[in-house]
Amino acid sequence: MKKNLKTKVSVKDLNLYYGxxxxxxxxxxxxxxxxxxxxxxxxxxxxxxxxxxxxRMNDLINSVRIEGDIVIDRKNIYDRDVDEVAVRKRVGMVxxxxxxxxxxxxxxxxxxxxxxxxxxxxxxCDELVEKSLIQAGLWNEVKDKLSEPGTSxxxxxxxxxxxxxxxxxxxDVILMDEPTSAxxxxxxxKIEALMLELKKDYTIIIVTHNMQQAGRIADMTAFFHMGDxxxxxxxxxxxxxxxxxxxxxxxxxRYG
Amino acid sequence: MNTSKNNTAQADKGGKxxxxxxPFCDPTLKSRHVRSKLFKLFTFLSITFAISFLLFFLGDxxxxxxxAFKQTYIEVDVTYNDKTIKSTRRAIDKKYRKVVSxxxxxxxxxxxxxxxxxxxxxxxxxxxxxxxxxxxxxxxxYKLKDKYRKLIDTMNQDGKVEMRFNKNFFTHGDSKIPENSxxxxxxxxxxxxxxxxxxxxxxxxxxxxxxxxEFADDNRxxxxxxxxxxxxxxxxxxxxxxxxxAVFINLFGMPRSSPLVGGLTLALMxxxxxxxxxxxxxxxxxxxxxxxxxxxxxxxVQVVQDHVLPLAFPGIMTGSIIGLxxxxxxxxxxxxxGMIAFIPDTPGSxxxxxxxMPAQIFTWAGMPERAYIERTAAGIMVLISILxxxxxxxxxxxxxxxxxx
Ligand SMILES: Nc1ncnc2c1ncn2[C@@H]1O[C@H](COP(=O)(O)OP(=O)(O)OP(=O)(O)O)[C@@H](O)[C@H]1O
Ligand SMILES: [Mg+2]
Numbered sequence: 001m002k003k004n005l006k007t008k009v010s011v012k013d014l015n016l017y018y019g020x021x022x023x024x025x026x027x028x029x030x031x032x033x034x035x036x037x038x039x040x041x042x043x044x045x046x047x048x049x050x051x052x053x054x055x056r057m058n059d060l061i062n063s064v065r066i067e068g069d070i071v072i073d074r075k076n077i078y079d080r081d082v083d084e085v086a087v088r089k090r091v092g093m094v095x096x097x098x099x100x101x102x103x104x105x106x107x108x109x110x111x112x113x114x115x116x117x118x119x120x121x122x123x124x125c126d127e128l129v130e131k132s133l134i135q136a137g138l139w140n141e142v143k144d145k146l147s148e149p150g151t152s153x154x155x156x157x158x159x160x161x162x163x164x165x166x167x168x169x170x171x172d173v174i175l176m177d178e179p180t181s182a183x184x185x186x187x188x189x190k191i192e193a194l195m196l197e198l199k200k201d202y203t204i205i206i207v208t209h210n211m212q213q214a215g216r217i218a219d220m221t222a223f224f225h226m227g228d229x230x231x232x233x234x235x236x237x238x239x240x241x242x243x244x245x246x247x248x249x250x251x252x253x254r255y256g
Numbered sequence: 257m258n259t260s261k262n263n264t265a266q267a268d269k270g271g272k273x274x275x276x277x278x279p280f281c282d283p284t285l286k287s288r289h290v291r292s293k294l295f296k297l298f299t300f301l302s303i304t305f306a307i308s309f310l311l312f313f314l315g316d317x318x319x320x321x322x323x324a325f326k327q328t329y330i331e332v333d334v335t336y337n338d339k340t341i342k343s344t345r346r347a348i349d350k351k352y353r354k355v356v357s358x359x360x361x362x363x364x365x366x367x368x369x370x371x372x373x374x375x376x377x378x379x380x381x382x383x384x385x386x387x388x389x390x391x392x393x394x395x396x397x398y399k400l401k402d403k404y405r406k407l408i409d410t411m412n413q414d415g416k417v418e419m420r421f422n423k424n425f426f427t428h429g430d431s432k433i434p435e436n437s438x439x440x441x442x443x444x445x446x447x448x449x450x451x452x453x454x455x456x457x458x459x460x461x462x463x464x465x466x467x468x469x470e471f472a473d474d475n476r477x478x479x480x481x482x483x484x485x486x487x488x489x490x491x492x493x494x495x496x497x498x499x500x501x502a503v504f505i506n507l508f509g510m511p512r513s514s515p516l517v518g519g520l521t522l523a524l525m526x527x528x529x530x531x532x533x534x535x536x537x538x539x540x541x542x543x544x545x546x547x548x549x550x551x552x553x554x555x556x557v558q559v560v561q562d563h564v565l566p567l568a569f570p571g572i573m574t575g576s577i578i579g580l581x582x583x584x585x586x587x588x589x590x591x592x593x594g595m596i597a598f599i600p601d602t603p604g605s606x607x608x609x610x611x612x613m614p615a616q617i618f619t620w621a622g623m624p625e626r627a628y629i630e631r632t633a634a635g636i637m638v639l640i641s642i643l644x645x646x647x648x649x650x651x652x653x654x655x656x657x658x659x660x661x
Pocket of ligand 2: 047048
C-alpha cells in the first residue's frame with residue numbers, strides 16, 4: 001500500500017443488516033485523502049450500501065441496523081453526539097441518475113449553501129454559484145441561462161450540475177454511485193476528467209461497474225463480493241497483480 | 257414455425273390463389289379482427305349511451321330552467337298615499353289586484369321612503385306580475401280565471417306586458433311567494449359553508465398527508481390510521497350529519513342550521529378525499545428528489561417544504577378542488593343539521609341560519625307550484641355551472657403547474 005498518505009475515512013468492522021439480512025460483513029478499510037477510491041464488484045455485492053454508510057444515507061431506511069465504526073477526521077460519525085444532517089453536509093453524494101431539482105440552474109446550486117448559511121443572498125452567493133459551476137466544468141455552457149430549469153439540460157450537463165451542487169456545500173468527501181452509467185461516452189469522459197481535477201481538493205469515492213473507468217481514474221480500488229471486502233489495494237496492483245484468485249477472476253471477466 | 261406451415265398448407269387446399277404465395281397468410285386473423293371490431297363497437301356504444309344520458313339530462317334541465325331567468329312585469333297605475341301605504345292592496349286598481357305580485361306591493365312603503373316625491377301621486381309603474389300570469393305567458397300550466405286571462409291578453413296587445421331578466425333570482429332569498437323567490441341566500445350560504453370547510457379541511461388534510469407520507473414510519477399504527485382514513489371516505493354522508501348534530505350542535509352548542517356547523521360537518525367528509533389525493537400527489541414525487549436533498553445535508557422539513565411540496569402542489573390542489581366540488585353538492589348531512597330550513601334572508605355570517613344550494617333545490621323540488629319547478633331547474637343549472645367551473649379550474653391548475661421532466 002501507498003505510504004505517506006493521510007487517512008481521511010477509516011472504516012472498522014462494519015456490519016450492516018437489512019432486517020435479518022446481513023448485507024455487509026465486517027468491512028475494514030482506510031480511505032486516503034485526495035485520492036479517488038473505486039469500489040467494484042458484482043451486482044448486489046453491497047457497494048451502494050457501503051457507500052451510503054459513509055454519509056449515513058442508510059439512516060433513512062427503517063430496517064437498517066449498523067454495527068462498527070466509521071471515523072472521519074478522528075470522529076466516529078455514528079457516535080450519539082453526531083447529527084447525520086451535519087455528516088451529509090461534509091460528505092456529499094452524487095447519484096447514478098442525474099437528479100437536479102426542478103428549479104433554475106442557479107437555484108440548484110445556491111439552495112443548499114443558502115440553507116446551510118455558507119453564504120448570504122447577493123454577490124457572495126452569485127460568486128459561489130459561479131465558482132462551483134466553473135469547478136464542475138459547466139460554467140461556459142450555462143452562464144447565459146442560469147435562470148432556466150436545471151431539468152432542461154442534457155443528461156451529462158445535469159450530472160455536472162449535480163456535482164456543482166454538491167461541491168457548493170464545500171464538503172470534504174464526495175461519494176459517487178455509478179455517476180456515469182446513465183451517460184454517453186463523451187459526457188463520461190468529461191466527468192472523469194472532472195474527477196481527476198476535483199481530487200486535488202476532495203476525497204472521492206466512486207462505485208463503478210466499468211473496469212476501464214476504475215483503471216483510468218482510481219488510485220485505490222476495493223473489490224467487494226457478497227458483502228465482503230475481498231481485496232483492497234492500489235488500482236495497479238488490483239488490476240495487474242491481484243493477490244487473490246477471486247479478484248483476478250472478476251477483473252478478467254470470468255464472472256460478475 | 258410448425259403452425260405457420262400448417263396454415264399455408266390448409267390455405268393451399270382451400271384453393272385461394274392469393275394465399276398460396278403469401279407467407280403472411282393467417283386464416284385465424286379474419287375472425288380475430290372481427291372480434292376486435294365488435295369489442296371496439298361495444299366500447300363505443302357504451303360511451304355513446306353515457307353521453308346521451310348526460311346530454312338528455314342537461315338538455316331537459318336547460319329547457320325547464322331557462323324560462324326561470326325571465327320574469328313577467330306589467331305596467332299599471334300605482335297610487336302612493338297614506339292609505340295605500342297602510343293597506344298596499346289599495347295602491348292598485350281593483351281589476352289588476354289579482355295579477356300583480358303581493359311581494360311587489362309589500363315593497364311600496366319602502367319605495368316611498370326612498371323617493372318621498374312619490375307621496376300623493378298616481379303614476380304608471382312596471383310591476384312584478386303574479387306567478388300565475390307569468391306561467392300563463394310562458395305557455396305552461398296555470399290557474400288563471402278567464403277574466404284575468406283576457407285582461408292580460410289586452411294588456412299584452414297594448415304593450416303593457418314585458419318579460420324581463422329575472423334579477424330577483426340572484427338578489428332574493430327563498431320566499432313563499434313564488435315569483436319573489438330567489439337563489440341568493442342559498443348561494444351565499446353555500447359559499448360561507450365551503451369557506452369553513454376549506455379553512456378546516458385543507459390544512460388538516462395536507463398536513464396529515466405530509467405526516468403520513470414523509471415523516472411517519474410504516475408500522476402498525478400508521479397502517480391502522482390509513483385503513484381508518486379509507487373507511488372514513490366510504491361512510492355514508494348522512495352519518496356525518498348525525499355526527500355533526502351530536503358533536504357540534506348538542507355537545508359544543510354551536511348554532512343550528514349555521515354555515516359553521518355545516519362547514520365543519522362537510523370538512524369531516526372532505527378530509528379523507530384531501531388526504532388520499534394529497535398522499536397520492538406526494539408519492540408521485542420521485543424519490544430521487546428527496547435523496548438529492550438529503551445528500552446535500554438538508555433536514556427533512558427543508559426537503560419536504562422546498563422540494564417535495566411544490567412538486568406535489570398541483571396534485572394536492574386538484575384533489576382539494578374535487579373534494580370541494582363534492583362538498584358543494586352534498587345535501588344529506590346538511591339536512592340533518594337543519595340547513596334545509598326556510599331561509600328568506602341572506603346569512604351575514606357563519607353563525608346565522610343558512611341554507612345551501614342543493615338543499616334549496618331539494619326544497620323547491622317538493623313545491624307544487626310550477627314556478628318553483630322552474631326555479632329548481634334554474635338552481636340546478638347554477639349549481640352545475642359552478643361545479644363545471646371548479647373542475648375546469650382543477651384541470652387548468654394541474655396543467656399549468658405540472659413540472660415537466
Ligand atoms: N433498501 C433495502 N432493503 C433491503 N435490502 C436491500 C436494500 N437495498 C439493498 N438491499 C440488499 O443489499 C444487498 C446489497 O445491495 P446494494 O444495492 O448495496 O448492491 P450494489 O453492489 O450496489 O449492486 P449494484 O451494482 O446492482 O448497484 C443486496 O442483496 C440487496 O438486495
Ligand atoms: Mg448500487
